[in-house]
Amino acid sequence: MLRVVLGLLVVANVLSAIAxxxxxxxHRQLFIELSKLEKARDELNIEFGRLQLEQATWAESNRIDQVARNRLGMRFPETRDIVVVRP
Structure with a gap:
């Protein structure tokens, strides 16, 4: 009986060690994956910041005015070209 109990305890101990x-x-595998995902997140945040800066640059009113004048040939109307419509 003692040998059976001792044998069961040894088996339980080995199984516990394996577990x-x-x-x-x-845990190590998941930590490595977490580190990779955090690095990817940081890279995406940096890229997002760059894109926001680029969008702000393209949307500046001076840039829009310059593109409208140079590429589209737009200009402010002369006083004589303005017509006021009254009800």
Missing amino acids: VVFARHE
Whole structure:
């Protein structure tokens, strides 16, 4: 009887050790994946900041005015070209 109990305790101890090793290995794998995902997140945040800056640059009123004048040939109307419509 004592040998059976001792044998069961040894088997339980070995199984517990294997479970600890497996859990630590799984933890390491998940930590590596988390680190990769955090790095990707940081890179995306940097790219998003760059894109916001680029969008702000393209949307500046001076730039829009310059493009309207140079590429589209737009200009402010002369006083004689303005017509006021009254009800």
